[in-house]
Amino acid sequence: xxxxxxxxxxxxxxxxxxxxxxxxxxxxxxxxxxxxxxxxxxxxxxxxxxxxxxxxxxxxxxxxxxxxxxxxxxxxxxxxxxxxxxxxxxxxxxxxxxxxxxxxxxxxxxxxxxxxxxxxxxxxxxxxxxxxxxxxxxxxxxxxxxxxxxxxxxxxxxxxxxxxxxxxxxxxxxxxxxxxxxxxxxxxxxxxxxxxxxxxxxxxxxxxxxxxxxxxxxxxxxxxxxxxxxxxxxxxxxxxxxxxxxxxxxxxx
Amino acid sequence: xxxxxxxxxxxxxxxxxxxxxxxxxxxxxxxxxxxxxxxxxxxxxxxxxxxxxxxxxxxxxxxxxxxxxxxxxxxxxxxxxxxxxxxxxxxxxxxxxxxxxxxxxxxxxxxxxxxxxxxxxxxxxxxxxxxxxxxxxxxxxxxxxxxxxxxxxxxxxxxxxxxxxxxxxxxxxxxxxxxxxxxxxxxxxxxxxxxxxxxxxxxxxxxxxxxxxxxxxxxxxxxxxxxxxxxxxxxxxxxxxxxxxxxxxxxxxxxxxxxxxxxxxxxxxxxxxxxxxxxxxxxxxxxxxxxxxxxxxxxxxxxxxxxxxxxxxxxxxxxxxxxxxxxxxxxxxxxxxxxxxxxxxxxxxxxxxxxxxxxxxxxxxxxxxxxxxxxxxxxxxxxxxxxxxxxxxxxxxxxxxxxxxxxxxxxxxxxxxxxxxxxxxxxxxxxxxxxxxxxxxxxxxxxxxxxxxxxxxxxx
Numbered sequence: 001x002x003x004x005x006x007x008x009x010x011x012x013x014x015x016x017x018x019x020x021x022x023x024x025x026x027x028x029x030x031x032x033x034x035x036x037x038x039x040x041x042x043x044x045x046x047x048x049x050x051x052x053x054x055x056x057x058x059x060x061x062x063x064x065x066x067x068x069x070x071x072x073x074x075x076x077x078x079x080x081x082x083x084x085x086x087x088x089x090x091x092x093x094x095x096x097x098x099x100x101x102x103x104x105x106x107x108x109x110x111x112x113x114x115x116x117x118x119x120x121x122x123x124x125x126x127x128x129x130x131x132x133x134x135x136x137x138x139x140x141x142x143x144x145x146x147x148x149x150x151x152x153x154x155x156x157x158x159x160x161x162x163x164x165x166x167x168x169x170x171x172x173x174x175x176x177x178x179x180x181x182x183x184x185x186x187x188x189x190x191x192x193x194x195x196x197x198x199x200x201x202x203x204x205x206x207x208x209x210x211x212x213x214x215x216x217x218x219x220x221x222x223x224x225x226x227x228x229x230x231x232x233x234x235x236x237x238x239x240x241x242x243x244x245x246x247x248x249x250x251x252x253x
Numbered sequence: 254x255x256x257x258x259x260x261x262x263x264x265x266x267x268x269x270x271x272x273x274x275x276x277x278x279x280x281x282x283x284x285x286x287x288x289x290x291x292x293x294x295x296x297x298x299x300x301x302x303x304x305x306x307x308x309x310x311x312x313x314x315x316x317x318x319x320x321x322x323x324x325x326x327x328x329x330x331x332x333x334x335x336x337x338x339x340x341x342x343x344x345x346x347x348x349x350x351x352x353x354x355x356x357x358x359x360x361x362x363x364x365x366x367x368x369x370x371x372x373x374x375x376x377x378x379x380x381x382x383x384x385x386x387x388x389x390x391x392x393x394x395x396x397x398x399x400x401x402x403x404x405x406x407x408x409x410x411x412x413x414x415x416x417x418x419x420x421x422x423x424x425x426x427x428x429x430x431x432x433x434x435x436x437x438x439x440x441x442x443x444x445x446x447x448x449x450x451x452x453x454x455x456x457x458x459x460x461x462x463x464x465x466x467x468x469x470x471x472x473x474x475x476x477x478x479x480x481x482x483x484x485x486x487x488x489x490x491x492x493x494x495x496x497x498x499x500x501x502x503x504x505x506x507x508x509x510x511x512x513x514x515x516x517x518x519x520x521x522x523x524x525x526x527x528x529x530x531x532x533x534x535x536x537x538x539x540x541x542x543x544x545x546x547x548x549x550x551x552x553x554x555x556x557x558x559x560x561x562x563x564x565x566x567x568x569x570x571x572x573x574x575x576x577x578x579x580x581x582x583x584x585x586x587x588x589x590x591x592x593x594x595x596x597x598x599x600x601x602x603x604x605x606x607x608x609x610x611x612x613x614x615x616x617x618x619x620x621x622x623x624x625x626x627x628x629x630x631x632x633x634x635x636x637x638x639x640x641x642x643x644x645x646x647x648x649x650x651x652x653x654x655x656x657x658x659x660x661x662x663x664x665x666x667x668x669x670x671x672x673x674x675x676x677x678x679x680x681x682x683x684x685x686x687x688x689x690x691x692x693x694x695x696x697x698x699x700x701x702x703x704x705x706x707x708x709x710x711x712x713x
Binding site for chain 2: 189
């Protein structure tokens with residue numbers, strides 16, 4: 001099946017490692033030009049260098065998406081350099097934590113506002129594409145209770161509602177909007193690798209919840225994201241696709 | 254394969270492959286404060302002692318004969334930590350503490366000094382007081398009511414006129430050298446022991462800046478561990494085992510960039526906290542163990558957006574800036590001391606994890622008769638902010654290993670040690686194969702040998 005991704009221009013935030021990195025690797029492999037960002041300049045540089053080996057145009061910027069002006073400037077630059085935008089994948093997250101009320105502000109700014117700002121800024125460009133597609137990265141933490149009542153879970157839930165609403169609102173511009181909710185994903189340098197050492201009990205109980213006995217991987221999530229982002233998924237919009245390796249236990253009617 | 258260990262050695266190629274698989278990771282050195290000899294805690298690196306790389310024979314841990322030699326040549330020649338001065342503020346307050354088969358009374362005197370006596374009645378040898386902390390007007394033996402003052406002198410010997418030989422030819426209880434330093438009471442079983450300060454040198458210069466006497470005791474626990482006391486000392490004297498049994502600490506401290514300093518008898522190492530081990534990848538967020546460091550310092554991890562590698566320095570700067578307003582006096586400490594673990598061994602049996610805001614002190618005492626058992630005493634202290642209400646003294650707890658948790662890290666150490674002791678009895682094991690990360694263990698055994706072979710200690 002040809003996904004129709006060749007020549008498409010994708011902007012992906014938080015793409016130097018983990019799920020974001022797997023997404024840009026896959027999209028570049030399918031022939032997409034890529035703009036990626038992350039906070040660390042060194043990591044952006046090496047990601048750009050490595051992803052570019054797939055042979056498409058890859059550009060990157062070191063940006064903290066909490067900084068609205070810097071973030072918008074980067075989006076603007078990316079659109080200009082790529083010559084437009086067909087795919088937007090807001091992937092950056094502030095992650096979990098219950099340290100203080102500031103976690104709520106941080107998750108709101110990073111997980112929610114960076115998604116909203118990106119979608120709003122890029123809508124005119126995605127409209128021009130004719131095959132515009134936004135894939136928002138949420139989490140199964142939004143769907144079932146997970147661990148503790150942290151801002152991360154609630155803000156990821158907000159993204160699902162926003163995504164559905166947005167899909168109706170900009171549907172007539174031929175922009176599809178979907179959400180992917182990954183379950184716990186293990187990768188080197190990821191949160192679960194750390195949790196395996198710092199909180200063995202939590203790691204073990206999470207692993208036990210996986211019917212096939214292992215964590216999902218970034219590549220598996222990336223394939224779902226790439227499909228939804230592609231013209232091949234033309235009929236799907238407003239969906240929340242759970243990519244969790246069977247981690248959640250609810251029945252999805 | 255053959256059973257001859259000599260013909261069992263690796264081929265050149267196998268050895269190369271093993272080395273390749275087993276390399277310590279490379280790392281960038283942690284930024285430290287400049288080397289200094291003081292004032293304050295010296296930070297200068299002491300030259301490493303030149304010690305042979307020989308196996309440390311396992312019999313040191315398992316043999317009753319060795320245990321006896323330790324008693325005769327070491328335990329009875331050194332200064333020993335007896336208790337806390339704060340526990341005996343008033344004249345007559347006393348600590349009855351045990352070492353080996355001896356029990357010692359450490360008694361506050363009317364003039365404010367502390368004196369030590371053998372806790373034994375001169376009449377028939379009865380113990381005068383059970384071990385623990387209490388207060389006495391006199392020490393009266395429960396058996397025949399021989400009575401001694403808090404200064405040890407005879408007060409009354411019932412029916413003394415029925416002893417044709419008279420009273421024992423002394424003033425009362427047999428005394429021992431006793432002195433105080435650092436808020437602690439020390440005693441020695443050797444009447445000719447050198448002065449306490451000479452013995453402790455250079456520890457007071459190192460630890461006085463922490464103002465330990467201003468800290469309050471928060472835990473007082475004795476756990477009976479099934480291992481030789483030295484196996485416990487060894488466990489706290491190297492960071493090599495962090496990757497083995499404390500995986501969570503790899504996201505808390507640097508276990509390879511350790512400054513080891515060996516002095517005459519005592520030694521220490523300096524472990525950077527608030528940083529991640531080079532054995533693990535950079536995590537995506539601040540690890541929970543490091544968050545706890547930030548919270549103690551009054552920093553909000555949710556409000557920290559800097560790269561992880563800046564965190565240790567930023568915590569130090571934050572504490573330096575806000576310490577006084579939080580009621581903490583860090584003026585005598587260097588910046589590294591505000592985050593790092595300065596870990597000391599006061600020979601032979603006191604290990605201390607010293608931090609700006611707290612102290613974890615462990616005293617390892619041998620079992621009176623069994624080399625395979627020991628008493629592990631935990632005293633933890635906290636520096637309270639100025640003006641804070643002092644909490645009640647925690648009650649002493651005493652239990653067997655495994656009966657209760659003593660916290661994740663110490664549980665991990667504790668679970669490991671009985672297996673170490675068991676294994677040492679195996680005929681398939683000769684002794685300890687010690688690396689440079691474990692230099693303090695080698696130094697400790699060298700000092701122990703100095704005592705056993707009569708090179709130090711009083712001439713007697």
